[in-house]
Amino acid sequence: MSKIERAEVFVASPGRNFVTLRLTTSDGVTGLGDATLNGRELAVASYLRDHVVPLLVDRDPANIEDIWQYLYRGAYWRRGPVTMTAVAAVDTALWDIKGKVAGLPVYQLLGGRSRDGVLVYSHASGTDTASLLDDVARFRDLGYKAIRAQAAVPDAGASYGVRKGTVYEPAAHSLPDEQPWSTEAYLDFAPTYLEAVRDRFGFGFHLLHDVHHRLTPIEAARFGKRVEDCRLFWMEDPTPAENQEAFRLIRQHTTTPVAVGETLSSIWDVQHLITEQLIDYVRTTVVHAGGITHLRRIFDLAALYQVRTGSHGATDLSPVTLAAAVHVDTAVPNFGIQEYMPHVAETMEVFRSEVRFEDGMLHAGDEPGLGVEYDEKAAERFPYEPRYLPVARRLDGSVHDW
Ligand code: KDG
Ligand code: MG
Numbered sequence: 545m546s547k548i549e550r551a552e553v554f555v556a557s558p559g560r561n562f563v564t565l566r567l568t569t570s571d572g573v574t575g576l577g578d579a580t581l582n583g584r585e586l587a588v589a590s591y592l593r594d595h596v597v598p599l600l601v602d603r604d605p606a607n608i609e610d611i612w613q614y615l616y617r618g619a620y621w622r623r624g625p626v627t628m629t630a631v632a633a634v635d636t637a638l639w640d641i642k643g644k645v646a647g648l649p650v651y652q653l654l655g656g657r658s659r660d661g662v663l664v665y666s667h668a669s670g671t672d673t674a675s676l677l678d679d680v681a682r683f684r685d686l687g688y689k690a691i692r693a694q695a696a697v698p699d700a701g702a703s704y705g706v707r708k709g710t711v712y713e714p715a716a717h718s719l720p721d722e723q724p725w726s727t728e729a730y731l732d733f734a735p736t737y738l739e740a741v742r743d744r745f746g747f748g749f750h751l752l753h754d755v756h757h758r759l760t761p762i763e764a765a766r767f768g769k770r771v772e773d774c775r776l777f778w779m780e781d782p783t784p785a786e787n788q789e790a791f792r793l794i795r796q797h798t799t800t801p802v803a804v805g806e807t808l809s810s811i812w813d814v815q816h817l818i819t820e821q822l823i824d825y826v827r828t829t830v831v832h833a834g835g836i837t838h839l840r841r842i843f844d845l846a847a848l849y850q851v852r853t854g855s856h857g858a859t860d861l862s863p864v865t866l867a868a869a870v871h872v873d874t875a876v877p878n879f880g881i882q883e884y885m886p887h888v889a890e891t892m893e894v895f896r897s898e899v900r901f902e903d904g905m906l907h908a909g910d911e912p913g914l915g916v917e918y919d920e921k922a923a924e925r926f927p928y929e930p931r932y933l934p935v936a937r938r939l940d941g942s943v944h945d946w
Pocket of ligand 2: 756
């Protein structure tokens with residue numbers, strides 16, 4: 545019987561921080577898992593090194609489900625982003641190993657190909673409407689068939705999702721950047737730039753928008769109703785999702801589709817959103833929702849209720865997660881769309897990935913496993929740097945959801 549012989553946790557910052565788990569079996573097969581939790585990286589690294597690695601050594605890497613159950617139920621303290629990211633890293637690495645042992649790409653182990661490629665959306669942004677329109681034009685020229693649009697709200701400081709220079713990286717400071725927020729200014733302005741995008745470019749591509757948890761349910765209902773003529777593919781995270789019931793109010797008022805899930809880590813967190821059809825797209829990801837095993841379980845539940853997938857894919861999810869996501873997306877029947885923000889060159893020096901972008905779609909490649917290699921020598925040139933996500937404050941100084 546093959547055994548897990550070694551489990552190594554790498555923390556490095558090639559362009560941004562990533563935590564990566566590498567498992568090696570007694571037969572010399574390696575598997576990679578992403579364990580990055582933006583702004584809380586070392587908590588997951590410690591959870592893995594101090595509490596999970598000692599449990600893995602000598603286990604049979606073939607028993608993915610049993611190891612998943614052991615780490616989830618066996619911890620007693622289960623769920624939550626730190627735990628589920630650590631479990632995800634192990635699970636993803638085990639699927640990578642299983643693919644390599646079988647000589648098959650992971651999507652084949654998940655039931656094979658359901659589609660030719662994986663439709664992606666990327667991020668256009670601007671400091672005002674005119675620069676947003678230029679950016680949308682650029683993404684259309686690059687071949688994207690789906691584009692998310694975000695612009696800076698006048699007089700409300702740094703809005704979510706607006707790029708400075710060539711790369712959007714919100715976790716840019718060694719302590720949280722505090723950014724002002726005005727709901728009133730956003731509600732007045734955001735619909736106007738979404739309308740300007742449709743006026744200028746028409747309806748021949750998918751348009752998305754991320755509200756990023758900033759509105760109350762009734763404000764979100766008003767926003768969704770106001771932008772119905774823009775025919776958004778989705779409005780994302782219109783209100784925080786701790787209270788799943790909150791989405792019922794939004795649903796009662798608008799036909800704008802709703803996407804939720806990037807901060808949620810288990811099937812229980814999305815259970816009512818899915819079974820009561822309060823959302824249209826579930827955005828849970830491999831890395832933050834317990835790996836391929838648990839994500840597949842969420843997606844299968846979603847399929848019963850005509851909820852489609854739309855996995856989170858910002859650059860704080862490493863190329864290992866992106867590859868794993870594209871394998872899952874290739875196989876599941878209820879795939880909707882995949883978020884895609886290309887990683888910077890330093891990141892791709894450390895992670896060599898088979899995933900390819902072509903004509904608005906990502907393709908997984910046919911290498912056995914996930915098709916990603918980690919260059920630990922290259923990673924040594926990029927030591928970990930403490931970085932936090934921003935914190936939002938209303939104009940009266942009180943803390944708001946970022
Ligand atoms: O780490 C936080 C980011 O991944 C998040 O803010 C990005 O909302 C996001 C998105 O939709 O990509
Ligand atoms: Mg988002």
